[in-house]
Structures are given as structure tokens and as C-alpha cells.
Amino acid sequence: MIACVDVDYNQNEEGLAACLVFEHWHSASASNTYAAVIADVEPYEAGAFYKRELPCVLEVLSYVAEQLDFIIVDSYVWLDNQRKKGMGAHLYTSLKEKIPVIGVAKTEFVGANEVAIPILRGDSKTPLYVTAAGVDTRWAAQQIRQMHGDFRLPTLLKEVDKLCRSL
Numbered sequence: 001m002i003a004c005v006d007v008d009y010n011q012n013e014e015g016l017a018a019c020l021v022f023e024h025w026h027s028a029s030a031s032n033t034y035a036a037v038i039a040d041v042e043p044y045e046a047g048a049f050y051k052r053e054l055p056c057v058l059e060v061l062s063y064v065a066e067q068l069d070f071i072i073v074d075s076y077v078w079l080d081n082q083r084k085k086g087m088g089a090h091l092y093t094s095l096k097e098k099i100p101v102i103g104v105a106k107t108e109f110v111g112a113n114e115v116a117i118p119i120l121r122g123d124s125k126t127p128l129y130v131t132a133a134g135v136d137t138r139w140a141a142q143q144i145r146q147m148h149g150d151f152r153l154p155t156l157l158k159e160v161d162k163l164c165r166s167l
Contacts (some may be wrong), residue, residue, distance in 0.1 A: 001031075001066040002022050002023070003019050003071045004072040007053050007057060007164055008165045015055070017037075017038060017057060017164060018163035019063070020160045028148040037167060041056060050091075069100075071091065071102070073102070074161070077133045078131050088102070100135035101133050103130065103131040112131065115137070117131075117138060117141040119141050119144060122152055124151065
């Protein structure tokens with residue numbers, strides 16, 4: 001099973017975490033959905049995004065009943081070619097490196113341009129940036145490229161984003 005997770009924040013500074021679980025890279029719909037509202041999240045800290053985001057991701061993942069083979073996050077795994085950890089790498093470490101983590105970022109992070117693989121989907125001229133831990137990044141990019149949907153963002157990544165914003 002594959003999970004995609006995303007986090008948003010409300011006016012009360014609560015973390016709103018959502019997770020969709022699905023069977024195949026080309027799945028058009030989730031087989032299960034999980035959500036969590038997390039109080040007392042860390043304030044945003046430039047250069048340490050994971051301190052705010054990671055506890056929220058771990059909380060929603062703690063509800064997942066399925067055995068996960070991969071986790072997709074809306075962030076970078078690596079921030080440079082020296083293996084500076086992004087949120088995805090911190091997640092991978094937190095999971096004791098047992099579940100590969102694939103980062104799909106919507107914006108370019110200049111330091112990561114040597115490790116991120118840009119991919120185009122649909123008719124978009126704007127790439128997504130894929131990084132990974134626990135699995136080959138080129139393979140991960142190919143899986144993200146083949147995910148369901150005709151647009152830049154795969155259907156289920158768009159859905160998990162909508163879900164966390166609606167909590």
C-alpha cells in the first residue's frame with residue numbers, strides 16, 4: 001500500500017494532517033482516508049520546516065492500519081547533494097528507515113537541484129521535483145509520473161491537499 005500525506009495549518013495554529021492510502025501507483029481513488037488535528041504545533045522556523053511538519057505527519061500515520069510500502073510527502077527528502085535532510089528524510093529516519101519516503105515538491109529549492117528530478121505531467125510546463133530515501137530517485141520519479149490524473153499534480157496528491165485544508 002502507498003500513502004500520501006499532507007499538512008495544513010488553521011488560524012488557531014493547529015496542524016491539520018491528512019493521509020490517503022491506495023493500492024497502486026495508477027489508482028484513481030483512495031482505499032482509506034485518515035485525518036488528525038494536532039494542537040500545540042511548533043512555530044514555523046526557517047530552515048527547520050520539519051520541526052513543525054514532522055509531528056503532524058507522524059500523528060496521522062499512527063492511525064494508518066494498512067502495511068505501507070511507500071509514503072509520499074509534499075516536501076523535499078534531501079535539500080542538497082551532501083544529503084542535508086529535508087522533511088522527508090527526517091520522516092524516513094523517524095520510521096527507522098523501514099518505509100521508503102518519496103518527496104514531491106511543487107516549487108524548486110535551489111540547493112536540491114542536483115538531487116531532485118524534475119518531472120512534467122499533463123500539459124504543464126512547470127515541473128514537480130521528486131526526491132527519495134530508501135528507493136532510487138529515478139524509479140520514484142517514474143512512479144509519480146505515472147500516477148492517475150491528467151494534470152500537473154496527480155489526482156490523489158491533489159485530494160490529500162484538499163482534505164487537509166478542509167479539516
